[in-house]
Amino acid sequence: MPSLELGDPLAHRALQALLRAESSVRRALAAELEREGVSAAGFSALVVLTTAGGTIELRALRRRLGWSKANATEVTLTLQSRGLVRRRRLASDRRAAALDLTFDGRELVDRLFPEHSDRVTTAFSALDEDEKRSFAELCRKLAA
Secondary structure: OOOOOOOOHHHHHHHHHHHHHHHHHHHHHHHHHHHOOOOHHHHHHHHHHHHOOOEEEHHHHHHHHOOOHHHHHHHHHHHHHOOOEEEEEOOOOOOOEEEEEOHHHHHHHHHHHHHHHHHHHHHOOOOOHHHHHHHHHHHHHHHO
């Protein structure tokens, strides 16, 4: 049986810590959303749509959330089937699509966002302001 040699043991420990933290934060934030019938990914899309003024090109949404085409299609079809968004082809480019937030989608965001925001604050309450800034910067570096 071959032995496993770690090229950078500290990097492996950092990865395990990141994965555990991500799982813990995701569980804390997703549970209430899922009780309301929307996934964390779906809620993220609705929030982006809200901050974008209620409409956004699908490719821009994918970029903002770091989604693949397949993931964006799955999430937006689910939101569309629930009546939370409308998908339409762009008149200027029939290959491209845009999403429009519906009244029900906006109502859901307005109703859920305040408590969601409180849960985000609680999830990161173990970090002080400098640690949150450093953490955000480290995550940006890893995502680049």
